[in-house]
Amino acid sequence: MPSELPLLVEVALKAAVVLAVFLTMPLALGQLEHKVMGHMQGRLGPMEAGPHGILQLVADGIKFVQKEDVTPAAADRPVFRLAPAVALIPYLVALAVIPFGAAWVAADVPGSLLLVLAVTSVGVIGTLMAGWGSGNKYSLLGGMRAGAQLVSYELPLVIAAASVAMAAGTLSLTGIVQEWSWWWLLWQAPAALVFLAASVAELQRTPFDAPIADSEVVFGPLTEYTGLRFAFFLLAEYAGMVVMALLFTVLFLGGWRGPWDEIAVVGVLWTLLKAAVVGVVFLWLRVAWPRVREDQLQRFAWLVLLPVALLQLAVTGVGVVVLQ
Amino acid sequence: MSGLDVLFLAVGLLTAGSALLAVTAGRVLHAALWLVVALLGLAGCYLVLGAELVALVQLLVYVGAVVVLILVALMLTRAGGVPVVTSGGQRAGAAVVGAATTLLLGTALVGSVGRDRVELTGPDNARVAEGIFGVYVWPFELLSALLLLALVAGVAIARGGGKRS
Numbered sequence: 001m002p003s004e005l006p007l008l009v010e011v012a013l014k015a016a017v018v019l020a021v022f023l024t025m026p027l028a029l030g031q032l033e034h035k036v037m038g039h040m041q042g043r044l045g046p047m048e049a050g051p052h053g054i055l056q057l058v059a060d061g062i063k064f065v066q067k068e069d070v071t072p073a074a075a076d077r078p079v080f081r082l083a084p085a086v087a088l089i090p091y092l093v094a095l096a097v098i099p100f101g102a103a104w105v106a107a108d109v110p111g112s113l114l115l116v117l118a119v120t121s122v123g124v125i126g127t128l129m130a131g132w133g134s135g136n137k138y139s140l141l142g143g144m145r146a147g148a149q150l151v152s153y154e155l156p157l158v159i160a161a162a163s164v165a166m167a168a169g170t171l172s173l174t175g176i177v178q179e180w181s182w183w184w185l186l187w188q189a190p191a192a193l194v195f196l197a198a199s200v201a202e203l204q205r206t207p208f209d210a211p212i213a214d215s216e217v218v219f220g221p222l223t224e225y226t227g228l229r230f231a232f233f234l235l236a237e238y239a240g241m242v243v244m245a246l247l248f249t250v251l252f253l254g255g256w257r258g259p260w261d262e263i264a265v266v267g268v269l270w271t272l273l274k275a276a277v278v279g280v281v282f283l284w285l286r287v288a289w290p291r292v293r294e295d296q297l298q299r300f301a302w303l304v305l306l307p308v309a310l311l312q313l314a315v316t317g318v319g320v321v322v323l324q
Numbered sequence: 325m326s327g328l329d330v331l332f333l334a335v336g337l338l339t340a341g342s343a344l345l346a347v348t349a350g351r352v353l354h355a356a357l358w359l360v361v362a363l364l365g366l367a368g369c370y371l372v373l374g375a376e377l378v379a380l381v382q383l384l385v386y387v388g389a390v391v392v393l394i395l396v397a398l399m400l401t402r403a404g405g406v407p408v409v410t411s412g413g414q415r416a417g418a419a420v421v422g423a424a425t426t427l428l429l430g431t432a433l434v435g436s437v438g439r440d441r442v443e444l445t446g447p448d449n450a451r452v453a454e455g456i457f458g459v460y461v462w463p464f465e466l467l468s469a470l471l472l473l474a475l476v477a478g479v480a481i482a483r484g485g486g487k488r489s
Contacts, residue, residue: 076405079357111449114380121388125360128395132353140399147396151389158384171449 014106018096026238029245032055032276033238033283040287060277074135075224083133084225084232085124088117090185091239098246100173101256101267112173113165116122116247117158120202123236124150125209127204130233131221133207143221145294146211149201152298156305157198160191163309163316164251177255184252187319190312192252194305201301203237206286210294246271246276253278328444332372339365347418352403356394361385377449 005013034056038045049055052198071080097112099105109115124147131143165171167188170209185192201208212220222233249255253274291301339362346358363386370379389414410418 076353081355109376111376111380114377114384118380118383118388121384122364124392125357125387125395128392128399129357132395132399144396147392147399151392152395156387179338 015096018092018106022092022095022239025242027057027234028235029241029279030238032279036280036283037287040284040312061231064227064231069227069229070224072135072143072224076133076135079129080133080135080224081102081229083126083221083231084130084236085126086129087123087236088232088239090121090123091236093119093238094243095246097173098243098250099177099255100246100271101264102174102178103264104256104268105174108172108174111171113161113171113176113251116173116243117161120240120243121150121154125239126236127221130225134224136224138218138225142211142213142217142223145217146204149204149208149297149301152301153198153201153305156194156301156309157202159306159309159313160195160198161247163191163249163312164188165315166313166320169320172317173250173255174251175259177250180254180257182254184254188252188312188316190308191316192248194309194312195248195252196278197305198301199248199287200282201297203240203244203282205237205241205282207289207292208297209291210297213291241279241282242275245275247283248278249274257304328372332369333370335365335368339369347422350407351405352408353395353398353405354399356391359394360387360391363391374444377452379414 031054034045034053037043045053046056046059049059070079070112094116096106097109099108101114127146127150128143131139131141131146134140148184164176164184167184168176168186170176170179204211211217212222217223222230244285249271258267258270261267261270261294342358342365346355346362349355363382367379367382367387370376370382392438440480
């Protein structure tokens with residue numbers, strides 16, 4: 001990273017790069033989802049737009065822009081219209097502090113892990129605003145499901161992340177990767193599984209997509225959204241997947257660490273490769289598993305994930321004391 | 325005025341303004357959403373003052389959990405859209421209590437710190453951790469026991485106390 005630039009120019013450049021990554025990586029993941037899902041389920045899908053249908057996403061984007069932006073008459077207008085932005089922006093902030101390489105991080109702040117967890121927890125307010133503001137009972141039901149689900153799964157998510165922070169002795173994401181060594185893959189494995197399950201639930205993706213279950217509550221909080229506002233919610237979902245995949249990589253898979261990681265670019269490639277694998281796991285879960293019921297979902301969070309996370313926290317604590 | 329002063333003034337005004345709107349909003353749900361803005365502004369104030377950890381915990385606990393619970397409760401009871409009806413006397417009483425609290429806190433702060441400039445040294449994370457788990461470990465643990473007790477008691481009350489059912 002060029003550090004001899006004036007501060008203002010450096011900040012502006014970094015912000016532009018983060019925005020560019022924020023706008024491209026979710027699209028790449030969405031493209032991957034189209035193709036991976038299509039091949040896994042043996043369905044053809046749209047193949048006409050470009051070679052192997054790779055331009056379908058562009059066509060979808062054009063379609064979204066052309067659609068009419070409808071606000072229902074019963075909606076709470078300002079709340080309804082602001083909701084997509086509230087859902088989207090937290091992930092942009094989170095992306096700014098996630099390290100791609102030892103020096104490839106837009107803002108290296110001391111408490112970056114806590115920052116990511118804190119800002120991503122704000123995103124749920126956007127979903128709740130959408131659920132309330134739509135003036136539609138299915139939206140309201142979906143919004144309540146989303147609120148209950150996100151609050152329940154926030155706890156195991158934070159505790160699993162805290163276990164890694166304890167093991168590394170720091171709240172900084174770059175610090176955690178520097179402390180990481182390969183046997184953490186075993187030591188922190190329960191935390192990794194808890195984090196993976198909880199992050200899928202936080203993203204409201206299958207098997208934990210009860211808030212937007214189409215056979216029960218139409219499309220939950222997103223039922224009334226059209227055009228670009230709907231596209232922003234979709235972008236928020238995929239940006240959330242990118243952020244969670246990168247966070248999983250940094251916390252549990254050693255981030256940019258790997259063979260030849262002395263070369264900065266190779267380190268970045270390691271991060272991207274590992275995050276892509278985690279992203280494919282997210283997609284795979286959606287393809288392979290049916291939706292769990294609302295009560296099963298809560299039961300799983302409180303009776304399985306939370307005890308495992310707490311046990312992992314104790315194991316990590318013992319490990320840290322013994323190693324010292 | 326330095327850049328930090330301007331920034332602090334901006335987030336301070338944002339916090340105060342949205343807090344005022346939260347109190348005067350016509351619908352309960354709008355009040356809750358303005359409360360979100362006020363709490364975000366408060367986190368911004370902490371951040372400008374260099375207390376990074378406090379700001380982030382404020383965000384995680386209050387915006388991410390407490391307000392979400394309030395919003396879900398409002399949606400569950402369908403009370404969100406109900407217009408807030410308060411009599412003039414109630415409003416006046418609330419204004420008096422609010423002003424008195426502000427005055428009390430303000431004088432206590434000015435009395436303890438004085439009008440001198442205090443240098444900005446937000447405690448770093450390690451020092452906060454030392455404080456909580458070293459010097460103040462007993463009050464901290466007692467508080468957590470109290471919260472646990474309240475939680476268990478809350479569940480007991482919600483389940484009807486056992487005998488009546």
